[in-house]
Amino acid sequence: MPMLHTVNKSPFERRTLDTALRHAVKGAAILLIEDGVYAAFDGTVVADKVRAALADHKIYVLGPDVTARGMSEHHVIDGLEVVDYGGFVDLVTEYDKVQSWL
Amino acid sequence: MKLSVLVNEGPYQHQSADSALMFTKAAVEKGHEIFRVFFYHDGVNVGTRLAIPPQDDRNITEQWTALAKEHDLDLVICIAAAQRRGILDENEAKRQGKDGDNIAEGFRISGLGQLIEAGIQSDRLVIFGD
Numbered sequence: 001m002p003m004l005h006t007v008n009k010s011p012f013e014r015r016t017l018d019t020a021l022r023h024a025v026k027g028a029a030i031l032l033i034e035d036g037v038y039a040a041f042d043g044t045v046v047a048d049k050v051r052a053a054l055a056d057h058k059i060y061v062l063g064p065d066v067t068a069r070g071m072s073e074h075h076v077i078d079g080l081e082v083v084d085y086g087g088f089v090d091l092v093t094e095y096d097k098v099q100s101w102l
Numbered sequence: 103m104k105l106s107v108l109v110n111e112g113p114y115q116h117q118s119a120d121s122a123l124m125f126t127k128a129a130v131e132k133g134h135e136i137f138r139v140f141f142y143h144d145g146v147n148v149g150t151r152l153a154i155p156p157q158d159d160r161n162i163t164e165q166w167t168a169l170a171k172e173h174d175l176d177l178v179i180c181i182a183a184a185q186r187r188g189i190l191d192e193n194e195a196k197r198q199g200k201d202g203d204n205i206a207e208g209f210r211i212s213g214l215g216q217l218i219e220a221g222i223q224s225d226r227l228v229i230f231g232d
Binding site for chain 1: 103105110117118121124125127128129131132134225226227228229230231232
């Protein structure tokens with residue numbers, strides 16, 4: 001399996017999501033954690049970009065970090081998968097390498 | 103699988119100190135081997151036993167100590183980063199002529215080689231930071 005890219009910054013604050021998407025090869029996965037989860041919510045100016053990225057990448061979002069920000073799973077863009085910390089661990093082991101975009 | 107974790111941010115400063123702890127807990131619960139947790143940059147501040155967070159707040163250091171005790175984890179603090187920030191064990195305090203040490207139970211101070219070794223020996227190295 002290709003690489004797992006974790007993104008922990010809000011796309012409204014930094015460009016790490018763009019950078020990760022630019023470097024991620026087809027089949028690589030993106031995991032949004034911490035403030036990175038703001039990219040997972042529907043109705044924002046980046047939502048269409050995230051939806052488009054689903055064509056080439058599985059995109060996951062860390063559920064506890066969604067609820068920690070007062071949001072819930074039904075704010076999350078359709079097609080993204082919500083995982084817990086156990087799911088985070090599973091992704092780390094399923095993909096060959098982990099790149100943490102900080 | 104053999105995993106290692108790198109923590110680059112201090113507690114109560116950035117969420118990554120919490121994320122690293124939650125990730126490590128989940129990994130040991132799933133039966134993975136944690137080869138090492140390496141604390142670097144401000145992450146070394148996780149390793150002081152003298153911090154007193156409010157009683158209704160989480161105590162990140164104590165949680166690491168408890169997790170290390172329960173699962174025999176190797177928690178390593180970078181020596182150069184630690185000395186800059188006043189994190190000392192008994193040996194270093196003596197060597198530097200300081201009047202006390204503050205390292206928390208379950209942590210040890212060592213060099214950057216320990217991070218390199220963790221990267222080589224582990225199947226995955228997961229980095230948490232800002």
